[in-house]
Amino acid sequence: MTDRPDVAPVDDSNPLIRKLDHARILTDGDRAALREVCRHSRAVEAGWDVIKEGEGSQNVYLVLDGMACHYKLLSEGARAITGLLLPGDLCGLHGAILGKASHSAATLSACTLVEISETVINDLTQKHPNIARAFWWEMLVNEATLREWLTGLGRRDGMTRMAHLFCELLLRLQVVGRAEDNSFAFPLTQGDLADVLGLTSVHVNRVVQDLRKAELIVLDRRWITMLDVDRLRQLCSFDPSYLHLSGRMM
């Protein structure tokens, strides 16, 4: 066993390990430690609050299955979703350093989560420098994604924003083995999508139909198929480099 990260193994059912392997971050020892931490997971239904704004939980949560989100509620009751948490994504890393959370997180579908205590996190990062580095990597990719979303909300129209989101999700889900070549389970309602894209659900519905008419997507029964990934990418000038997926796919 070496201290240098290995080439990723062909397959791993743990989405966090898959993701970090994709970035060539882990050693065998790191992988074993992560697997150990994930032995006890927990199933929760859709709509479960993972993190509540204003509270100071020190725990970190790892999504093993399902989709969750970061969100903020405005005083008028509107909701803005500021990030989607897919299998392999962590949330709550800020807790220990910042104290009170300034935003919330909740599940958008039934999810399998691992709850990791601050102690375990500290232990993990102290014994496994690669994992500490991986957390930095995770944070930074998150930040880059946030900036991409911000760019979209500021400068892209509804259709382009939606196309861009689908392109992003396809890649992120493929990395963790949760998407086929051009399709994946998509549990969000159109209302949820509206809160991601900064639109109303009525308008989201219209945009979805436009994409259907253009024969770019099929979206039905919580499953999306992208009929022409290339054309969809062109439509929104999708450039995946912000996801830092290092070569292999693109």
Add this chain to the structure above:
Amino acid sequence: MTDRPDVAPVDDSNPLIRKLDHARILTDGDRAALREVCRHSRAVEAGWDVIKEGEGSQNVYLVLDGMACHYKLLSEGARAITGLLLPGDLCGLHGAILGKASHSAATLSACTLVEISETVINDLTQKHPNIARAFWWEMLVNEATLREWLTGLGRRDGMTRMAHLFCELLLRLQVVGRAEDNSFAFPLTQGDLADVLGLTSVHVNRVVQDLRKAELIVLDRRWITMLDVDRLRQLCSFDPSYLHLSGRMM
């Protein structure tokens, strides 16, 4: 000299030290080390590229004076500003870990910058655990701010967005001693502001005038005065907790 952070000293002209002191992070030793790093600064004019998308600089930059921004260019030529860098703000912390930058940074006014090499950063974080922690803190507050902006672009109208931005900047600048009670130097053109707020410069102009007519702000010669901070805050339901300024002001 202790390892535990001290209560902040009354005054420090170094904006980074002021900011971190505000969060009660540093010891005397940490402060001295940071001051040493900042001994060699560099003046650059407005429009200077600090970080270019796609390039892999490992350097970190600290703004001592002036304003800069993170931005992305869309294929159609539009620009989205995804963050404002004020005195005391760092940029480029991602370089060493992620490699190629997925966004750019540039100065929006004449600036004084400190260029810090990866070696110095590594040295600093290894010898001063509080500074390492401070970088995490910085990253996480950045992330929280990004989420707040995303919320605004998604769910607030132009006027509210602008009011919110001014409230945020007032606080952030006060922390580093670059703002009076209710006013500060604001070097951005209305075009720059438009790229921050996701509007056009024409519409920004109209919103500025609405705020003027409501006697909420005076904006003239690159200087802004907020005539009624409370009312401005009410207008946009400003809640500063995302900035994690820990008590003192608010």
Add this chain to the structure above:
DNA sequence: CGTTAAGTTGACACGACTCAAAGGCGGTGG
């Protein structure tokens, strides 16, 4: 089946964009 949440549709309103032109401020050079 009955009930409820989600998706769909239409008519209308409004915020923000576009294009285009005019006015102001700050620098520069004659």
Add this chain to the structure above:
DNA sequence: CCACCGCCTTTGAGTCGTGTCAACTTAACG
């Protein structure tokens, strides 16, 4: 010191993307 020039700000008129409200249809589930 004034005339000029470029960049920024301001204004108007018309258009378009998106929001609102409200009704109706379809899917999901016990």
